[in-house]
Amino acid sequence: MRVGVRYCGGCRANYDRRAEAARFVSRLREEMPDAVSEDAAPGVHYDLLLVVCGCRAACPSLAGFAYDKAIVIVDDEGIWRNEWVFKNNTKAS
Numbered sequence: 001m002r003v004g005v006r007y008c009g010g011c012r013a014n015y016d017r018r019a020e021a022a023r024f025v026s027r028l029r030e031e032m033p034d035a036v037s038e039d040a041a042p043g044v045h046y047d048l049l050l051v052v053c054g055c056r057a058a059c060p061s062l063a064g065f066a067y068d069k070a071i072v073i074v075d076d077e078g079i080w081r082n083e084w085v086f087k088n089n090t091k092a093s
Contacts, residue, residue: 001032001047004040004067006060008053015054015075024050024073040065 003025007017025037028048040049042064049067051060053074062070 003037004046006040012054
C-alpha cells in the first residue's frame, strides 16, 4: 500500500504534524505491514492520501493529487479533533 502524506501550512507551531503522521502510519502498519509512506507529490497515485492539519482551517488542497482514499486529520489544540474520509478514483496521468 502506497501512502502519501500531505501537511498543512504549519501556522500552529506547537503542533508536530510529522509526529502525528508517524503515529497514524505506525497504527496503519499494524494492520497493513506492507504500507509505505512518503511525502505526497501531485500527479503520483496513492492508495491512501493522509492529510494532517493543525487547525480547523484545514488548508491543504487535495486538487492535483491522485488517490483511492484520503483521510483528513484535523487537530485544533486538542479541543476539537476530527477525521474525514474521501474517496476519489482519479488516477495519475
